[in-house]
Amino acid sequence: MPLMLVLNHLHFKLFFTMRLLLSNLAFVLLLNLTCSPTYAQNFMSNPTGRNTTSLNGTWKVIIDWYNRGNQLKIYQDRKASKPTEFVEYSFKQPMQVPGDWNAQDPHLFMWEGTVWYKKEFTATPKTGKRTFIYFGAANYFTEVYLNGKKLGSHEGGFTPFQFEVTDALQDGTNKLVVSVNSQRKEESIPAMNYDWWNYGGITRDVSLIETPANFIEDYFIQLKKGSQNEVEAWVKVNGMNKSKKVNLSIPAVGINKVLETDTSGYARITFKADLKLWTPEVPKQYDITLATDEESVKEKIGFRSIEVKGLDILLNGKSVFLRGVNFHEEIAKEMRRATSDADARSILQSAKDLGCNFIRTAHYPQSENLVKMAEEMGLMIWEEIPLWQGIQFGNPIILAKAEFMLREMIRRDKNRASIIMWSISNETTPAADRDRVLTNMAATCRSLDPTRLVTSAFNHVKTDGNKTILEDTLSNVLDVVGINRYMGWYKAWPDKPGTMVFESKFTKPVIISEFGGEAKFGNHGTADSAGLWNEEYQEQLYKDNIAMFKNVSFLRGITPWVLYDFRSPTRMNAANQDGWNRKGLLSDKGEKKKAWYVLKAYYDSIK
Ligand code: GCB
Numbered sequence: 227m228p229l230m231l232v233l234n235h236l237h238f239k240l241f242f243t244m245r246l247l248l249s250n251l252a253f254v255l256l257l258n259l260t261c262s263p264t265y266a267q268n269f270m271s272n273p274t275g276r277n278t279t280s281l282n283g284t285w286k287v288i289i290d291w292y293n294r295g296n297q298l299k300i301y302q303d304r305k306a307s308k309p310t311e312f313v314e315y316s317f318k319q320p321m322q323v324p325g326d327w328n329a330q331d332p333h334l335f336m337w338e339g340t341v342w343y344k345k346e347f348t349a350t351p352k353t354g355k356r357t358f359i360y361f362g363a364a365n366y367f368t369e370v371y372l373n374g375k376k377l378g379s380h381e382g383g384f385t386p387f388q389f390e391v392t393d394a395l396q397d398g399t400n401k402l403v404v405s406v407n408s409q410r411k412e413e414s415i416p417a418m419n420y421d422w423w424n425y426g427g428i429t430r431d432v433s434l435i436e437t438p439a440n441f442i443e444d445y446f447i448q449l450k451k452g453s454q455n456e457v458e459a460w461v462k463v464n465g466m467n468k469s470k471k472v473n474l475s476i477p478a479v480g481i482n483k484v485l486e487t488d489t490s491g492y493a494r495i496t497f498k499a500d501l502k503l504w505t506p507e508v509p510k511q512y513d514i515t516l517a518t519d520e521e522s523v524k525e526k527i528g529f530r531s532i533e534v535k536g537l538d539i540l541l542n543g544k545s546v547f548l549r550g551v552n553f554h555e556e557i558a559k560e561m562r563r564a565t566s567d568a569d570a571r572s573i574l575q576s577a578k579d580l581g582c583n584f585i586r587t588a589h590y591p592q593s594e595n596l597v598k599m600a601e602e603m604g605l606m607i608w609e610e611i612p613l614w615q616g617i618q619f620g621n622p623i624i625l626a627k628a629e630f631m632l633r634e635m636i637r638r639d640k641n642r643a644s645i646i647m648w649s650i651s652n653e654t655t656p657a658a659d660r661d662r663v664l665t666n667m668a669a670t671c672r673s674l675d676p677t678r679l680v681t682s683a684f685n686h687v688k689t690d691g692n693k694t695i696l697e698d699t700l701s702n703v704l705d706v707v708g709i710n711r712y713m714g715w716y717k718a719w720p721d722k723p724g725t726m727v728f729e730s731k732f733t734k735p736v737i738i739s740e741f742g743g744e745a746k747f748g749n750h751g752t753a754d755s756a757g758l759w760n761e762e763y764q765e766q767l768y769k770d771n772i773a774m775f776k777n778v779s780f781l782r783g784i785t786p787w788v789l790y791d792f793r794s795p796t797r798m799n800a801a802n803q804d805g806w807n808r809k810g811l812l813s814d815k816g817e818k819k820k821a822w823y824v825l826k827a828y829y830d831s832i833k
Contacts, residue, residue, distance in 0.1 A: 269387055271637065276523060278436075279434040281434060287319050287321040288300060289319070289331075295340060301376070339426075341405070357392050357434055359434060363429055366409070371403040372389075372401070373401055388435075406426060408424055415613050415628055416612045416615075416617075417617055423795065438518075439467070440520055441518075443463065444461070445461040449501075457497055458494070473515070477515075504644075512527055513526055548584035550583075550586055552789065555590075558793070564593070564596070574600055580811070581830055585605050586607075590611065591610075601643055606646045607644045608646070610652060611651075613631075613651040628667055647705070650667045651664055668704065680706075682700065685711070696709060707732060708739030711740070713770070713771060719770065737783040739784075743767040745821065746759055746761075759808070768825055789810060790811075790814060
């Protein structure tokens with residue numbers, strides 16, 4: 227195992243031990259104090275609302291087939307000073323950032339390993355200013371070097387990370403070298419096996435962010451839990467002079483408040499405001515400004531309340547049925563990660579076209595741009611960390627890593643009205659270790675953000691003839707229970723769909739977070755079991771599931787699997803799959819399968 231990995235694992239082990247000994251708050255403080263220099267720092271919120279210079283575009287790469295880059299000190303980007311000097315590498319091959327490498331070079335189509343990236347940029351450091359390099363995400367394990375010196379590393383493929391480079395930045399040309407390793411590992415999240423394409427690389431935006439000496443690092447501005455007119459806000463200033471007056475204004479409703487941060491840079495306030503609430507139908511957002519004597523940060527934020535009462539999910543106090551859909555962050559027709567605003571818009575528009583008011587951004591935090599756009603477009607979100615089946619719950623590192631990922635997801639998206647629930651996992655098997663880890667994670671989730679709901683997708687249920695009984699006791703720690711149930715596909719109907727009975731041991735709203743079946747667009751035949759893989763079979767399966775939903779008294783939403791066909795190496799049926807999971811309502815090219823019309827009609831009928 228490379229030294230860095232060992233160090234990071236020790237780091238996680240240390241955090242895990244401390245986590246057991248300390249309260250959540252103390253743990254967070256410890257993380258803040260110790261997360262450098264080897265690990266990425268806490269990233270600032272709302273990077274696009276700041277003074278940024280994009281480092282997107284063409285980078286140069288070296289493919290490190292045998293993982294020898296560290297030994298060869300590729301990060302130094304040495305050039306031979308005389309013909310006899312031996313330097314056996316050079317950055318030459320172009321690679322677009324953001325973007326996965328799999329789609330950019332046929333040799334890398336299936337590559338799971340290390341690629342070294344290089345970008346040269348010019349900088350003019352200014353006295354009194356600070357500079358950060360901010361990555362939207364890189365999958366999976368990243369090490370970052372500036373001008374030959376290591377800045378640090380980050381683990382996890384779907385959340386941002388940053389490094390301060392104020393002292394490392396040179397006046398003039400700077401060389402940024404980044405190694406990204408995408409190998410699946412037993413101790414990673416996700417782990418060895420998952421049903422999507424492991425796109426490697428710097429998959430999201432990279433930017434330089436300039437801040438003043440003391441800057442607003444983080445903030446939270448949302449309606450207070452349970453209230454529709456009281457805003458709760460806190461800010462956190464970073465710098466030598468953390469005691470600041472921070473003006474919070476929402477000009478459209480005449481709000482101008484001053485938060486005075488304490489010596490740790492923190493201030494909190496609550497105030498009443500006459501706000502038009504955010505809904506999927508009218509996704510109202512307000513221009514917000516946070517300003518100190520050194521800077522101002524702007525953002526659009528919507529306000530809504532979200533609660534559970536008995537079996538109901540209440541949006542702004544009214545019971546809501548979640549008409550959802552799942553999707554991966556992928557542009558299927560081009561077999562690549564979705565990276566741009568246009569990509570995000572096209573996926574979200576497909577969800578809107580279906581009649582959705584809700585999306586499950588499976589199975590990991592998708593880009594911040596997509597989440598922001600969903601808020602603008604009026605889509606509620608179930609956002610999840612990539613804790614997907616096959617996780618080593620008995621390994622002490624796992625809880626620490628999962629909590630890191632949870633923290634990073636919540637840190638990034640906690641101001642989004644669109645996010646109504648955080649999901650801590652997908653399809654886990656009941657066991658003491660799992661229960662301990664997920665119980666801890668649910669608690670962490672609530673301590674980080676008490677305003678949203680906590681959920682998880684389970685697939686362990688008891689069946690008894692036509693009866694399905696929800697009994698995973700972990701449901702006790704959730705607000706909303708997600709159930710993945712592939713009736714008519716992995717699970718044969720025991721009886722007529724309309725006779726199915728659902729029982730739950732918990733008084734909680736349930737979302738059928740996955741159901742569906744595969745059909746290859748253009749395959750036609752019968753709708754019965756002789757017609758597997760045909761559009762007609764999938765169409766009937768949707769009709770049958772909809773007939774079943776009518777009997778689930780505690781059902782408050784559905785997110786079928788899945789919007790588009792998607793790439794997955796585990797799908798090896800040569801005739802129908804050939805590397806594609808064909809459960810899409812839309813084909814990889816965006817063609818509507820027959821089941822699409824069934825779901826659309828259902829959603830229109832319950833609007
Ligand atoms: C599941 C998983 C999802 C898979 C899907 C399938 O239960 O949560 O990631 O892609 O089933 O198609 O089997």
